[in-house]
Amino acid sequence: MKKIICLLILSLILLAGCSKKQEQNAIEKIIDRGYLIVGVKTDSYPFGFINKKTGENDGFDIDIAKYIAAELLGSERKIQYISVTPATRIEAITSGEVDMVIATMSITPQRAYLIDFSKPYYAAGQTALVRKNSDIHTFSDLKKKTTIVVLGSNAERNIRNIIPTARIIGYKNYDDAFNALLNNKGDALSTDDTILSGLIHNNKKYRILKNRISKELYAIGIKQYDDKKLKNYVDASITRMLNEGKIKELEKKWGLK
Numbered sequence: 001m002k003k004i005i006c007l008l009i010l011s012l013i014l015l016a017g018c019s020k021k022q023e024q025n026a027i028e029k030i031i032d033r034g035y036l037i038v039g040v041k042t043d044s045y046p047f048g049f050i051n052k053k054t055g056e057n058d059g060f061d062i063d064i065a066k067y068i069a070a071e072l073l074g075s076e077r078k079i080q081y082i083s084v085t086p087a088t089r090i091e092a093i094t095s096g097e098v099d100m101v102i103a104t105m106s107i108t109p110q111r112a113y114l115i116d117f118s119k120p121y122y123a124a125g126q127t128a129l130v131r132k133n134s135d136i137h138t139f140s141d142l143k144k145k146t147t148i149v150v151l152g153s154n155a156e157r158n159i160r161n162i163i164p165t166a167r168i169i170g171y172k173n174y175d176d177a178f179n180a181l182l183n184n185k186g187d188a189l190s191t192d193d194t195i196l197s198g199l200i201h202n203n204k205k206y207r208i209l210k211n212r213i214s215k216e217l218y219a220i221g222i223k224q225y226d227d228k229k230l231k232n233y234v235d236a237s238i239t240r241m242l243n244e245g246k247i248k249e250l251e252k253k254w255g256l257k
Contacts, residue, residue, distance in 0.1 A: 025225070038065045039093070041084065087150075088152075104124070106216040148168075
C-alpha cells in the first residue's frame with residue numbers, strides 16, 4: 001500500500017511539473033531555451049540574404065531580429081535562423097517551427113486571420129521590373145504580357161485583381177523568379193519595390209516601373225497566443241526602434257531611403 005501511495009505522489013509531482021511547463025508563456029519558453037528562432041528570407045537583398053563574404057544571414061530584417069534578441073536575451077547572436085519563403089511563412093508560424101517571422105511580410109486581413117502581426121516597421125509598394133528596352137511602362141501594358149510572381153506573395157493576388165487577363169507564372173523564391181526573367185520566360189517580374197531594387201542593385205539592364213499598385217506594410221508575424229505577451233513585447237521593441245531612430249539608421253545602412 002505504501003508503495004502505491006508513493007507512486008501516486010510521484011505521479012502527481014510529475015504531472016504538476018508538466019502542467020507548470022505547459023503553462024509557460026511564449027516569452028518564458030524563449031528565455032528558457034536561450035535563443036530566438038526566427039523565420040527569415042535568404043534571397044531578398046537588402047532585407048534578408050546570405051552574405052557571400054561571411055556566409056551568414058544579413059539584411060534589414062536580420063538587424064531587426066538582432067535588436068529583439070539583444071533586448072530579450074542580452075545578445076544579438078542568440079538567434080537560430082530558419083529560411084522561409086512567401087509560401088511557407090504562415091505554416092512556420094502556426095506550427096510553432098519559429099517564434100516569429102521577419103521576412104518582408106505584409107499585413108493582410110487573410111493572414112491576420114491565421115496569425116498575429118506586430119505593428120508595421122516599414123512601408124513598401126508593389127511595382128514591376130522589366131528590361132530597360134521593354135515597351136512596358138505602366139501596369140496596363142501587362143494585359144497581354146507574361147508576369148512573373150513568387151507563389152504565396154501578395155503580388156500574385158494583386159495582379160490577378162488589377163489585370164484579370166494577365167498571364168502569370170509563379171516560382172517558389174525570388175532567385176528563381178529573377179532567373180526566369182533573365183532567361184526571357186516572362187516580360188515582367190512583379191513584387192515589392194524594395195525587393196526589386198535589391199535584385200538589380202548590381203544590374204543596370206533592367207528598370208523598375210514608376211507607379212505602385214499597393215502599399216505594403218511590413219510587420220513581424222507571430223503565432224496567435226491568448227496572452228499576447230510576445231506580440232506586445234515585439235510591438236514595444238519596434239516602438240523603441242522607431243523612437244530611437246534605429247529604423248531610420250537601418251534604412252540608411254541598407255540604401256532604402
